[in-house]
Amino acid sequence: MSSDAREVQRVLLAQVGDREAFDALLREIQVPLFRYLTRLTGRAEEAEDLVQDVFLLLYRRLRSLREPELFRPWMYRIATRAALRRVSKRSREAERLEEYQQHFDREAATPQPPPDREWIEGLLNVLSPNCRTVIVLHFLEELPLQNVAAVLGIPLGTVKSRLAYALHTLRTGPAPEGKQS
Known part of the structure; x- marks a missing residue:
């Protein structure tokens, strides 16, 4: 099974409440998400906080995702919005x-x-x-x-x-x- 197919399967399982599938999904995206947020914010500490915020948002909103194959772009959109809100608050x-x-x-x-x-x-x-x-x-x-x-x-x-x-x-x-x- 390809990694994309495995990710879609995990998304589908997580949407119906499978905690292990959701945890596996988070482990899979944690490093690229952290790297992305660090680059956006310019601060590793801030990116760590944002990763946790994004994980919480993903947990709350995952059931609303209609196209599981678009999980990554959807996740990046949530992360981008969270980071931009944070960056605009500190405005340095x-x-x-x-x-x-x-x-x-x-x-x-x-x-x-x-x-x-x-x-x-x-x-x-x-x-x-x-x-x-x-x-x-x-x-x-x-x-x-x-x-x-x-x-x-x-x-x-x-x-x-x-x-x-x-x-x-x-x-x-x-x-x-x-x-x-």
Whole structure:
């Protein structure tokens, strides 16, 4: 049985109350979900809390999922919304922009080795939550743009424009405050 078929079977069993199937489903998604939320929030501790919140939401809403084969996009949509709510609450974009600028000022003054993972994740944090989500889903979680649109519940054209804007921002630096989408 393929992993997709096994996942669909677990979803169906969990929907009718099979606790073991639900636990197996959570074990299967825990690592990719944590990785995704860490990239979105930029903080492992916050991602750990969000994973637990998402697990609770999945437990409460699983019976409402009509197409078990779409479990992963549905789970990512729930996770994305939870993360965006959390990120918007703390709203630390001004600090991130300042850190970004300081980092590039230092980089311009002295040559450095290739960027490390922490630097790349810091760079992602310069993007608005909407743009960051598209970048993370498409490039880091390797979802096709059509699936990114499904996860976020937005048109494909919106995904493409956010992707273009994010890539432009990463190449040229952030827009003046208030101009980022």
